[in-house]
Amino acid sequence: MAALPIAVDGAEKFENVCRILSRFGRRPSGLIPILQAIQHEYKYLPEEVLTFVATSLDVPPARVFGVATFYAHFALEPKGRHVIRICDGTACHVKQSLPVLNALRAKLGTSEKNKTTLDMMFTLETVACLGACGLAPVVVIDEQVYGQVTPERALGLVEDIKAAEMLMATAGAIATEQPAGEECHE
Amino acid sequence: MNKATESTLTIDGRTVAIEGEQNLLELVRKANIDLPTFCYHSELSVYGACRLCLVQVEGRGISGACSTPPEPGLKVLTTTPEIREIRKIAVELLLANHDQSCPTCSRSANCQLQSLAQRLGIKKVRFKSVHQPVPLDESSPSLVRDPNKCVLCGDCVRMCSEIQGIGAIDFSHRGHEVMVQPAFGKPLGEVECVNCGQCASVCPTGALTIKSEVDKVWELIADKAKTVIVQIAPAVRVGLGECFGLKPGEITTGRIVAALKHLGFNQVYDTSFAADLTVIEEGTEFLERKTQGGTLPMFTSCCPGWVKYTEQYFPELLPNLSTCRSPQAMFGSLVKAMLPDQMKIERKDLKVVAIMPCTAKKFEAQRPEMGVDGDPDVDYVLTTQELAHMIQSAGIMFDTLQPESFDMPFGFYTGAGVIFGNSGGVMEAVLRYAAEKATGQRLEQVDFQQVRGDSGLREATITVNGSELKLAVVHGLRNARVVAEQVRAGKSRYDLIEVMACPGGCIGGAGQPVSTTRDTRALRTKGLYHADKMLQLHKSQDNVFITECYAKFLGDIGGEKAHHLLHTTYQSRRRIADESLALMQSENEDKLKVSVCLGTNCFLKGSQEVLNGVLRHGEQSGMEGKLDVRAGFCFEKCESGPTVMIGGEHIPNCNAAKAIEEIDRRIENDEPAGTCNGHSCNHCGK
DSSP states (O other): OOOOOOOOOHHHHHHHHHHHHHHTTTOGGGHHHHHHHHHHHHSSOOHHHHHHHHHHHTOOHHHHHHHHHHSTTOOSSOOOSEEEEEEOSHHHHHTTHHHHHHHHHHHHTOOSSOOBOTTSSEEEEEESOOSOGGGOSOEEETTEEEOSOOHHHHHHHHHHHHHHHHHHHHTTOOOSSOSTTOSOOO | OHHHHHTEEEETTEEEEOOSOSSHHHHHHHTTOOOOOSSOOTTSOOOOOSOOSEEEETTTEEEEGGGSOOOTTOEEESOOHHHHHHHHHHHHHHHHTSOOOGGGOTTGGGOHHHHHHHHTTOOOOOSOOOOOOOOOBOOSSSEEEOGGGOOOOOHHHHIIIIISSOOOEEEESOGGGOEEEEGGGOOGGGSSOOOOOHHHHHOSSSSEEEOOOHHHHHHHHHOTTSEEEEEEOGGGGGTGGGGGTOOTTOOOHHHHHHHHHHHTOSEEEEHHHHHHHHHHHHHHHHHHHHHTTOSSSEEOOOOHHHHHHHHHHOGGGGGGBOOBOOHHHHHHHHHHHHHHHHHTOOGGGEEEEEEESOSHHHHHHHOTTSEETTEESSOEEEEHHHHHHHHHHTTOOGGGOOOOOOOTTTTOOOHHHHGGGSTTHHHHHHHHHHHHHHHOSOOOOOOOGGGOSSOSEEEEEEEETTEEEEEEEEESHHHHHHHHHHHHTTOOOOSEEEEESSTTSGGGOTTSOSOOOHHHHHHHHHHHHHHHHHSSOOOGGGOHHHHHHIIIIIOSTTSHHHHHHHBOOOOOOOSSSSOEEEEEOOSOTTOEEEEEEOSHHHHHTTHHHHHHHHHHHHHHTTOTTTEEEEEESOOSOGGGOSOEEETTEEETTOOHHHHHHHHHHHHHTTOOSOOOOSSOOTTTOO
C-alpha cells in the first residue's frame, strides 16, 4: 500500500494533540484515552503522531504501537469519508450478513486487506457484534444503524451516499471533511 | 522441629522446605524436578503465558507453578496424565506454527522448543499450521529477527524493557496475529535498539539470533593476499569452553590461541593488551578532569551498548563520556597504524578480526569514525558463539588441544586488562593506575574489593592521596538510566561511573554461550579474577610493551598521536529513523521549509512553544501558501536545543520570536528554501 499523505490541517490539530496530552497530565497511564482522543481528531492514528505521543509520555514507541494495534477500535491507516460497518456476529452471520459483505466488496472494490476505496470515499469493515441482534443482519454507516439489510438494500444505501456526494460537489460545496463533530471535547 | 512442619509443602509426595522461594516453580526445581518453561526467567517479571510449568495443587486444580506463591501444607503434583497431555498439546500447537527448518537453524544445538518436543515425546504434530511466513529482519548489524520461529514467550520484550529500560521490541496486534516487533513494524536496525543482544540471549528458540559473520571470516582466512590478525576479548576465555563441555569460568586462553592458529589466523593477539592501553589513557583523562576541573562525573566508554544508549537518550551527557575508544577499537586503530609499515604491507591487506563476548561490538566496528577513509579498524567481529561454530566446523577437538601462547607484542597483558570483562573490572583497573599516579607511590594492594560484586548498582568511596573518590559501578542499562538521570539533574555525587550494558559485564554478554544464569555468570566472573591472580603483573602501567609502544610510536600519554588513534567523538543520535510530522503544507514549489525538533531534549527545552508560535504566526499572517512546517523527532543537535531548521539553516537555541523573525525576513526578501549549498541536507530535502 502506498503511503497516503497525512490529512493534516495546520496548527489546530497539533495544538489539540498537545492539549489532549496535557489534559491527561502526560502520564503513561492515560495512553488509551489519549489515543482515543487523538483518533477522534485525526480519524486515525498517524505514525508520526504516535511517535510524538510516545516521546511526550516517555513510553517506548513499540509499546504505544502495541496498544494501538491491540484494540480493533484504533486505526493506523486513514479511513474513508464514510465508514460502513457490517456486523458478522453469530446472529447476523446466521441471518446472511456474508452476502451483504460480498455484494458491498464487489461494488466498492475493497477486500479484507484493503478496506478503503482508492478515492478515500468508503471504508468497509466487519465487526464482531453490535449488540443489535434483533435487527440482524445489521449495517452501520457512519453513525446511522440499518437493520435487516439485504445485499440490494446495502447497495442502494451506497448509491444514495454517492449521489449525495455528487450533488454536494456540483453545488460547489466540496465535501472535504464533515464539518460537524470535529471539535475536541474539552 | 516446629519450623519444619510450619514451612514445608509436598511435591510429588516428598516434603520440601520453603526457604524464601518466590513461587512454586523455584521450589519444584529445588526438589530436582526440571519443570519446563519458556516464559519464566528468574531475573525478569513473571509472565505466566507459556502454560508449561503447570502443576496440580490439591484442592485448587491446575495452575502455573511460576505464578503460584508457595504456601505451607500445599500438596503439589508435577506430573499427572492430565498435565502431561496439556503440556504436550501446548508444545504441539507451538510446533504447528513454527518454521521447522531445524537442521539449518543456528540455535539447533540449544533450542528449548526442540529439546522440549524430545522430552515430551512428541512424534507427530496433530494440528494444521495457519502460519503465514513473514520475511526475516536482517537490518541490524548485530542481530537477526526471525518472527517465524517466535513462540511469543516475551522473554526478549521483558529483557529489553525491564533490564535494559529500552523497550525497542514489544508485542503488537492481537489474537493469532500477535507478534513481537519494533515500533510500527520497522526493521530493528532503524529503531532505538542498542544491539546489546540480551533479547537473543534469553530467546528460547531461533527467533532472535546473532548475525553471523563466520562465512566472511572463512573467506578472509583463505585469501592469501591478506594478513589476518585476530584479537580475543578477556571474557571469551572464560566462556568458550562451555560450548565444548567444559565448566563455565574455566580459563581456556591457551587452547583458544591454539585453535585460532589452527584455523589459519596469521597472528593471535589479546584485546587485554588494548585494555591496558585503555586504562592508561582513561586513567590519565580521569585524573586530568579531576585535577583540572573537567566535566565530572566521568562515564566509562568501553561498552558500545552504553555509548549508543547515551547518544540516544542522554545527549547532554556526552561530554561526561570518556573520549577513550573501547579496547577493541584501540586495538584495531593501533595495529592498523603500526603494523603495515613494520610488515611492509599495505593497510588494505591487513585485516583485523575481533572475538568478542558482545553483539554490540559488531555495530561499534561499523561506526564510520572507527576507521580510516572507509577502511574499518576492525574488519569483522565474531562472538564467542561464532568462534565456537568455526572451531566445530573445522573439527578441532577443543577440549584436548595443546595450549599455545599469544604472539608478541600485542599478546602481552597484565591482570588489569583481563578483569575488564567483569562488571567493576574497568573501574578497578583504572584505580590501580590512578591511585599510583596520584600518589606517586607504588601501590602494593591491587585488589579493590569495594567495586566488585553482583549487584546492578554498586557504589564505593576510596581515599587516594587524602582526597575521596566517589565511584559507581553499574550494569544493565535500566540501572544506568537511574545514575544518568542523577547526573542530568546535577545531583550526582560520583566522580567516576563504570557502565556495562549486560548483566555482570562482558562475561554476561549476548555473544557468550546461551543459557546465562546468575550461577554461570558468577563462575565466569570468578574465572577472570582468577586469571588476574595467576599473572605476575596486575597494573597496566607495568606492561612493558605498552611503555615501549608509547616510547617508540604513540609519544606522550594523552598526546596528539595518542588522541588521534585512541580517542573518539560522539554524536547525538535519533532513536527512530525518518519520522517527521507535516503540520502546514503547501502546494507551492518555492515554499520555505521550517522544521522544529520535538525530540525529548528539545521538547524539554520548550520546542513545542516554538512550533505553536510558528504555526500561529503562519496562519495569522496568511503565509500558509509559502510555508512548509514539519515537526521532527531529533535532528541530532541536542546540545543546542531547541533546534529549528529554517530554509536548511540550523538555528540553535531557538525560541518562537527568533524563529518568526527569521521566517519573516526570508519571506520578505523572497529567500525561500535554498540556502543549503550542495552538501547533503536531510532537513530541507536539498
